[in-house]
Amino acid sequence: xxxxxxxxxxxxxxxxxxxxxxxxxxxxxxxxxxxxxxxxxxxxxxxxxxxxxxxxxxxxxxxxxxxxxxxxxxxxxxxxxxxxxxxxxxxxxxxxxxxxxxxxxxxxxxxxxxxxxxxxxxxxxxxxxxxxxxxxxxxxxxxxxxxxxxxxxxxxxxxxxxxxxxxxxxxxxxxxxxxxxxxxxxxxxxxxxxxxxxxxxxxxxxxxxxxxxxxxxxxxxxxxxxxxxxxxxxxxxxxxxxxxxxxxxxxxxxxxxxxx
Ligand code: ADP
Numbered sequence: 001x002x003x004x005x006x007x008x009x010x011x012x013x014x015x016x017x018x019x020x021x022x023x024x025x026x027x028x029x030x031x032x033x034x035x036x037x038x039x040x041x042x043x044x045x046x047x048x049x050x051x052x053x054x055x056x057x058x059x060x061x062x063x064x065x066x067x068x069x070x071x072x073x074x075x076x077x078x079x080x081x082x083x084x085x086x087x088x089x090x091x092x093x094x095x096x097x098x099x100x101x102x103x104x105x106x107x108x109x110x111x112x113x114x115x116x117x118x119x120x121x122x123x124x125x126x127x128x129x130x131x132x133x134x135x136x137x138x139x140x141x142x143x144x145x146x147x148x149x150x151x152x153x154x155x156x157x158x159x160x161x162x163x164x165x166x167x168x169x170x171x172x173x174x175x176x177x178x179x180x181x182x183x184x185x186x187x188x189x190x191x192x193x194x195x196x197x198x199x200x201x202x203x204x205x206x207x208x209x210x211x212x213x214x215x216x217x218x219x220x221x222x223x224x225x226x227x228x229x230x231x232x233x234x235x236x237x238x239x240x241x242x243x244x245x246x247x248x249x250x251x252x253x254x255x256x257x258x259x260x
Pocket of ligand 1 (some may be wrong): 020043045
């Protein structure tokens with residue numbers, strides 16, 4: 001039974017073999033404590049999306065277990081799913097809905113009552129500086145506004161775990177910093193966060209703990225400093241380069257005289 005000592009996310013020996021025979025996850029175990037800001041880093045094809053899809057019910061694991069705040073993501077899917085907010089990598093808004101409708105429909109999907117949906121929508125539009133756009137269709141929003149609306153939508157049903165799948169992929173530096181500001185605030189307010197990103201400085205800045213995943217296995221986990229120590233290097237970027245077998249690319253080896 002779920003209780004107060006529950007982990008935010010507890011994944012044990014998770015395995016996923018796709019019908020094609022690809023073993024995307026080969027026994028992954030990670031534990032995320034309530035309130036953590038946790039990073040999941042790894043090269044393309046490592047299994048990050050598969051892990052997120054298994055956690056949010058978009059893919060069926062072939063082994064192991066997943067619990068979200070004590071709710072079994074496989075056998076008690078509804079409760080586990082309600083505890084998770086997902087901000088996907090791609091901008092997947094319905095362009096014919098207004099901002100208000102986008103949030104309201106999402107709340108309805110999660111069984112929120114009408115009055116609650118109305119109040120929560122107002123609150124989130126305010127938090128994400130979208131109040132003046134409430135009745136605009138999403139197609140009329142700027143890129144930054146769309147990203148903010150996706151975050152607001154993920155939070156609409158008050159999930160305790162927010163999964164951010166490469167939230168800043170391909171966005172400009174102002175928007176990246178703006179999104180960092182929002183997600184840090186959300187985390188400070190008590191929401192546990194799981195972030196995947198290819199930007200190591202982003203993980204370094206935001207995440208208290210980080211797991212490296214490669215070939216469907218967790219290679220190492222800990223703080224940024226723990227990971228550097230584990231690979232006998234000085235920072236997270238060099239630890240990551242060691243993970244992917246490219247130590248020779250370390251910035252510490254770049255010859256300054258060639259750049260000058
Ligand atoms: P990442 O998100 O880290 O890039 P993925 O979880 O997308 O990694 O992919 C892990 C492995 O699983 C890759 O080899 C990928 O080709 C494979 N894979 C992902 N989705 C599917 C699918 N629907 N069917 C078959 N293979 C898949």
